[in-house]
Amino acid sequence: MRKNKMLVAFACCVFAFLFLPLFIIAVTAFGGESAITFPIQSFSLKWFANIFTSGSFISSFKTSFQIALFATLLALLVGIPAAYALARYTIKGKNMIQSFFLSPTIIPGIVLGFALYRFIVLVMRMPVFYGLLLGHFLAVLPYIIRVVGSSLSQFDFSIEEAAWSLGCGKVSAFFKVVIPNITSGIMAAFMLAFINSFNNIPVSMFLTGPGVSTFPTNLMNYIEYNYDPTVSAVSVLLMAGTIIIMFVVEKTLGIASLAK
Amino acid sequence: MxxxxxxxxxxxxxxxxxxxxxxxxxxxxxxxxxxxxxxxxxxxxxxxxxxxxxxxxxxxxxxxxxxxxxxxxxxxxxxxxxxxxxxxxxxxxxxxxxxxxxxxxxxxxxxxxxxxxxxxxxxxxxxxxxxxxxxxxxxxxxxxxxxxxxxxxxxxxxxxxxxxxxxxxxxxxxxxxxxxxxxxxxxxxxxxxxxxxxxxxxxxxxxxxxxxxxxxxxxxxxxxxxxxxFVARFIGFNNFIPLKKQSGGIFITERKELIQVEQETKLEEGLGTIRPDDILLADETVSENVMNATVGVRTFLGRSYQYEVDSTAGKLVVNAPIGKVYEPGDRVRVQLPKNKIIIVRKSM
Amino acid sequence: MKKQLPYLLLMPGSILLIVFLILPLIKVLFPTIYEGTFTVKNYREFFQDAYFMKILIRTLKIAVLCTVISMFLGVPTAYFISRCNKKKRGLLLALTIFPLLTNSVIRSFAWINILGRNGIVNTLLMNAGIIEKPLTLLYTEFSILVGSIYLFLPLMIITVAGTMENIENDLMEAAESLGASRLSAFIKIVLPMSIPGIIVGNILVFTGTLTAYTTPQLLGGNSNLVLATFIYQRAMSLGDWTGAGVVAAVMIAATMVVLRIFNALAAKIDERGEKYA
Incomplete structure (x- = not known):
């Protein structure tokens, strides 16, 4: 393809802007100095060791992982039937119901966290963990509705009717015919929801309490009090994790499925 | 210019x-x-x-x-x-x-x-x-x-x-x-x-x-x-017989049969090609460019029958008027009129 | 039974949304307009307070600048990506998605290291002898803006590239054969046809910046509050639940107004679009 040199240069600058900061962080993770310096003066892996010796990173990682997993599963459990109902049936006020299910997207995360904190932590006295779980569930539900919904909208429901005509009950037809045909949509929704929940901060800000903090909020607290390359080392590990996830997604679903 | x-x-x-x-x-x-x-x-x-x-x-x-x-x-x-x-x-x-x-x-x-x-x-x-x-x-x-x-x-x-x-x-x-x-x-x-x-x-x-x-x-x-x-095939010729120039307008098939061709060509070697419509099912009286053949598959095209025949120069496709019907296995004589044969260069 | 099935399927989600989204929102928003009787006092106070207004204006200013700059940087880049062959396009899209999947704390942290007092920019400038004392780049509106652009630019690129990919190359070639240079073909053909994608990109970036918490918190510090960091401070440091509720209402309202404006814009273009759909 013939290309304009100016455009190529422009795009290169934009990609440099996107990647240089991450590259710098990655390099500083291997520095031997106690404060972050770039370029690094000496090489060391001690900051990686530091992650695993300070217990808060490990425990908050576990919390975040659990929250992301359970919130996503709950959202799938509730979201798939809803998306199916919206795609399959002509019901009154369909558009309104759809926007209702997508409404958490127009509520800013920090407001969502604030409201949940007031209501379920202070009023209902629910344990902090459940507050976080619910907050993350609400934050990721729209992803499920949107991605599973778009994959259902491409599903030819006459296939389901064919299954009925062959003697398959409605419930079993749903599991035997519909679900297998939207697996890639469900997988994409799962990945998106999980990653977004895992990285979420605004919703968690209000909802983390004594003894329970998520990985990103813990990281944020750490940055406010320390200026050493431990965070760089954490970044390197997280980026490595992201690359692995992206690689797996590319091989299975195609990377474009995350660009929704 | x-x-x-x-x-x-x-x-x-x-x-x-x-x-x-x-x-x-x-x-x-x-x-x-x-x-x-x-x-x-x-x-x-x-x-x-x-x-x-x-x-x-x-x-x-x-x-x-x-x-x-x-x-x-x-x-x-x-x-x-x-x-x-x-x-x-x-x-x-x-x-x-x-x-x-x-x-x-x-x-x-x-x-x-x-x-x-x-x-x-x-x-x-x-x-x-x-x-x-x-x-x-x-x-x-x-x-x-x-x-x-x-x-x-x-x-x-x-x-x-x-x-x-x-x-x-x-x-x-x-x-x-x-x-x-x-x-x-x-x-x-x-x-x-x-x-x-x-x-x-x-x-x-x-x-x-x-x-x-x-x-x-x-x-x-x-x-x-x-x-x-290639050009011949592309525009619908489908009978091709490998030929070598013997002298003047006389070519020879791989089975050593002689074929007369009217067209003048510089090619020493090539393929003789002829449209299915131009091949005749000949009777005993004709002797120029005639070969023995066995009838294979017959298909009805409306204005004519199309026969696949197995001739001494190889398989040929012939379109014949519907007046007389041949059955698979019948032995016939086919004539390739010398003014209808075109010598083309073999394509890769 | 048959008619009830869809409602049955929608039931669990609806209940959860009502109990854990609508009720809590009412719980925090209702007190802002009802103190024994209905009142707009809290809102009047908000809009009359210079300090609050400064924060609101700062938030809007950053959101507008971030959206406009992301558009100027993102649209040509998206165009570049969309004109690459399939293999290269996939790679570039993956490169664009990668920062999006990286935690925003890390992405903001990167800029602390670049813009900080002893950060890379200051070190470079001082070593080059351009400045003598380090510049104050971090904990300013500037650093929030840079961090926000860094955060949201990939979103703009991906959204716009998605639209541009669908523009047939034939159209560009046709324009060129009629005498349009590459640039004027871009301006006259690609740009007008990508407006729907650009609008969606603008919505995502604008509402994202308007409500972002992490980046302003890490790069803005306490002297450069925006609405999101302001809510947290009101509620957690000052225990001013009503004040935080007012800010929450303002944020929701601002988000909705922005969505309305952009959707109206999109609808207007769609109206024209229907003719050539």
Whole structure:
């Protein structure tokens, strides 16, 4: 393809802007100095060791992982039937119901966290963990509705009717015919929801309490009090994790499925 | 001096795949030349080289005495009609047609006059305000033509412009194109894989295969006197008999049978080809170019029967009148009239 | 039974949304307009307080600048990506998605290291002898803006590239054959046809910046509050639940107004679009 040199240069600058900061962080993770310096003066892996010796990173990682997993599963459990109902049936006020299910997207995360904190932590006295779980569930539900919904909208429901005509009950037809045909949509929704929940901060800000903090909020607290390359080392590990996830997604679903 | 000259054009993709190898083509001013061939033969690539979308890795393209090889597309002033029409969906018919004129920075009134004239000529006057999405395939085709013609191009390039239309419309449009070509005297290069379309419209046809022009001739000559096996096959010959020249008009088959051929040829060796309609099922009295054969499959074509026969010169396809019916297994004599046999060069 | 099935399927989600989204929102928003009787006092106070207004204006200013700059950087880049061959396009899209999947704390942290007092920019400039004392780049509106652009630019690129990919190359070639240079073909064909994608990109970036918490918190510090960091401070440091509720209402309202404006814009273009759909 013939290309304009100016455009190529422009795009290169934009990609440099996107990647240089991450590259710098990655390099500083291997520095031997106690404060972050770039370029690094000496090489060391001690900051990686530091992650695993300070217990808060490990425990908050576990919390975040659990929250992301359970919130996503709950959202799938509730979201798939809803998306199916919206795609399959002509019901009154369909558009309104759809926007209702997508409404958490127009509520800013920090407001969502604030409201949940007031209501379920202070009023209902629910344990902090459940507050976080619910907050993350609400934050990721729209992803499920949107991605599973778009994959259902491409599903030819006459296939389901064919299954009925062959003697398959409605419930079993749903599991035997519909679900297998939207697996890639469900997988994409799962990945998106999980990653977004895992990285979420605004919703968690209000909802983390004594003894329970998520990985990103813990990281944020750490940055406010320390200026050493431990965070760089954490970044390197997280980026490595992201690359692995992206690689797996590319091989299975195609990377474009995350660009929704 | 020819109007358009392609001189030893080479095109390679990704430094590996050669698409055109030393292609030559000469076109006179005001001619309509078709590039005909199966998909992948390089006809669209040739058109894209002329248009300027592909810069050849070798060779040069001269038009009207000027070297265009490295002139950028937007400075060439060639009209192009795309297979997909490529109408701008966000502009209405008027603005689509006016697009090129506006870029020429003409006065508004002049643009209006030119566009309206062109819409009139193409029978589009009443559609000026419509958007492409609101029009039928045939109408879009006309808009694409009008848009390409209105800039008064030096050359009009058409890339399978009729392939998205239904059969009836296709015939109407090709008459239309021919009419416009005569009216404006524009030199046109027309890419197609449809031989009927190509023969009906062209002054000259270049049959392409594997990045080379196999034969460049008038439609009549291509149809009646193919020069290579590829061209012959492409236009519907399907009987090929390997032959070697014995002397004068006498050729010899692999089974050492002698065949007389009227056509004069310089080829010492080649394939004798003949249309199924021209082969006769002969009676005892004829002796010239006659072979024994066994009847195989018979199919009914309406005006005739088609037989596959196993002759001493190999398998042949014969169309015979329906007067007499032969059954599979019948032994017959087939005659290849000497004035109907054409000697062609074997293709790779 | 048959007619009830869809409602049955929608039931669990609806209940959860009502109990854990609508009720809590009412719980925090209702007190802002009802103190024994209905009142707009809290809102009047908000809009009359210069300090609050400064924060609101700062938030809007950053959101507008971030959106506009992301558009100027993102649209040409998206165009570049959309004109690459399939293999290269996939790679570039993956490169664009990668930062999006990286935690925003890390992405903001990167800029602390670049813009900080002893950060890379200051070190470079001082070593080059251009400045003598380090510049104050971090904990300013500037650093929030840079961090926000860094955060949201990929979103703009991906959204716009998605639309541009669908524009047939034939259209560009047709424009060029009619005498349009590459640049004018871009301006006259690609740009008008990508407006729907650009609008969606603008919505995502604008509402994202308007409500972002992490980046302003890490790069803005306490002297450069925006609405999101302001809510947290009101509620957690000052225990001013009503005040935080007012800010929450303002944020929701701002988001909705922005969505309305952009959707109206999109609808207007769609109206024209219907003609060529």
């Amino acid at each position: 020819e109007f358009l000259t392609l001189n030893k054009i080479d095109v390679t993709y990704d430094k590996k795949k050669t698409v055109l190898k030393g292609l030559n083509l000469e076109v006179k001013e005001g001619e309509l030349v078709s590039l005909l061939g199966p998909s992948g033969c390089g006809k669209t690539t040739t058109l894209r080289v002329i248009a300027g979308f592909i810069e050849p890795s070798g060779g040069e393209f001269i038009l009207d005495g000027r070297n265009y090889t490295k002139v950028p597309v937007h400075k060439r002033n060639f009209g192009i009609v795309f297979q997909s029409y490529a109408l701008f969906p966000h502009l209405n018919v008027y603005d689509n047609v006016a697009f090129g004129l506006k870029l020429q920075k003409l006065k508004k009134a002049e643009i209006k006059r030119k566009v309206e004239d062109m819409l009139e000529i193409c029978g589009l006057s009443e559609f000026a305000d419509r958007f492409p999405g609101q029009m039928s395939g045939g109408q879009r085709q006309r808009v694409a033509l009008a848009r390409a013609m209105v800039i008064q191009p030096k050359l009009l390039l058409l890339d399978e412009p009729l392939s998205n239309l239904d059969a009836k419309l296709r015939i109407n449009m090709r008459v239309e194109i021919k009419r416009l070509q005569k009216k404006f005297g524009i030199t046109m290069i027309f890419v197609t894989h449809d031989q009927e379309e190509c023969f009906s419209i062209s002054d000259k046809v270049a049959v392409m295969n594997n990045g080379l022009i196999e034969q460049y001739d008038t439609p009549e000559n291509i149809y009646l006197k193919p020069k290579t096996e």
